[in-house]
Amino acid sequence: MVRLGEWTKQEMSYFSERVYYWQEKFGLLDWQVETRYTYDDKDDWGAKCSRDPENRCAVITFNSSCAKHSKTIGKKYLNTCALHEVLHLLLADLAHLSPATSSNDKYEHQIVRRLEAYILGLVR
Numbered sequence: 001m002v003r004l005g006e007w008t009k010q011e012m013s014y015f016s017e018r019v020y021y022w023q024e025k026f027g028l029l030d031w032q033v034e035t036r037y038t039y040d041d042k043d044d045w046g047a048k049c050s051r052d053p054e055n056r057c058a059v060i061t062f063n064s065s066c067a068k069h070s071k072t073i074g075k076k077y078l079n080t081c082a083l084h085e086v087l088h089l090l091l092a093d094l095a096h097l098s099p100a101t102s103s104n105d106k107y108e109h110q111i112v113r114r115l116e117a118y119i120l121g122l123v124r
Ligand SMILES: [Zn+2]
Pocket: 084, 088, 109, 112
């Protein structure tokens, strides 16, 4: 369990492990992926994936302030966040073809949520 702003090595390595697990499952091994951790309570976000398709590199950042309402972060949540951000990486080439607008981001996020639900067995 992770408490507010208190990342243990174990939780950090679990999140990274899940990111690299999903990266391999989707065959995204041509990408150089770095994981980072932060505590940012200024904005409401759980994790994000910054992608550079032309250079095949990405940074996936987890924000532990997302637990401010629940006070804890479990492995299930960390895995879901890792999968979610890797799905954004999966769509990076496609997203790169269209202009970066809030509307396109919204549609991409909808696809990611549907894939995430299917993969986690929430939809059959
Ligand atoms: Zn998303």
